[in-house]
Amino acid sequence: MTSEERLQDVLARIGDAERRAKRQPQSVTLVAVSKTFDADTIRPVIAAGQRVFGENRVQESQGKWPALKEEFADLELRLIGPLQSNKAADAVALFDVIETVDREKIARALADEMQTQGRQPRLYVQVNTGLEPQKAGIAPRETAAFVEFCRDKLGLSIEGLMCIPPADENPGPHFALLATLAEQCGLQKLSMGMSGDFETAIEFGATSVRVGSAIFGNR
Numbered sequence: 001m002t003s004e005e006r007l008q009d010v011l012a013r014i015g016d017a018e019r020r021a022k023r024q025p026q027s028v029t030l031v032a033v034s035k036t037f038d039a040d041t042i043r044p045v046i047a048a049g050q051r052v053f054g055e056n057r058v059q060e061s062q063g064k065w066p067a068l069k070e071e072f073a074d075l076e077l078r079l080i081g082p083l084q085s086n087k088a089a090d091a092v093a094l095f096d097v098i099e100t101v102d103r104e105k106i107a108r109a110l111a112d113e114m115q116t117q118g119r120q121p122r123l124y125v126q127v128n129t130g131l132e133p134q135k136a137g138i139a140p141r142e143t144a145a146f147v148e149f150c151r152d153k154l155g156l157s158i159e160g161l162m163c164i165p166p167a168d169e170n171p172g173p174h175f176a177l178l179a180t181l182a183e184q185c186g187l188q189k190l191s192m193g194m195s196g197d198f199e200t201a202i203e204f205g206a207t208s209v210r211v212g213s214a215i216f217g218n219r
């Protein structure tokens, strides 16, 4: 299968999952995760109609997306990987959505850069639902206070929550936890689900799914 065919297949599976979950058609946004793939591999997927893409590294993204954004005016680029504060300026300049806000230092750096650049990427707070020491994200029980800090102390508007469940666990309880936390915070958007579990995530209320290998092939 070509990447265009795999894209259509993923979109059809998202549609089926929306129906099964009694969700509105096209209420789930597909974020095509293009990390490690070059512009020539990404272009046919854009040509097939896909407009929202996710990358996990700022520097890698700077190498391919500015030119693609010039070619296609209506792309939306999302940062889904860990962000260091020394990259906050670059991230604010390039990304339309930053999904990995997870600590005060990075929230402050983003707030400062947004002020300086006059650019307001939409923001998600990443939650470490499995409390994995090697994984980024704020602890579940600190999430509500952190979202409040971002809003009230920094004036940041937080759009939703994002999580990456532990690779070796049933993801359902993690998706359910993220949905509960979002409700407690009054947030509508949930970024959860990857190639292996996006249909489950939709069942639990995902509003966007981040799908890489099911579209682009193995990395």
Ligand SMILES: *Cc1c(COP(=O)(O)O)cnc(C)c1O
Residues within 6 Å of the ligand: 033, 035, 056, 080, 081, 164, 193, 194, 195, 196, 210, 211, 212, 213, 214
């Ligand atoms: C790579 C990545 C994905 C996509 O993973 P696949 O299993 O290839 O679909 C989703 N979310 C994040 C945060 C990633 O880094």
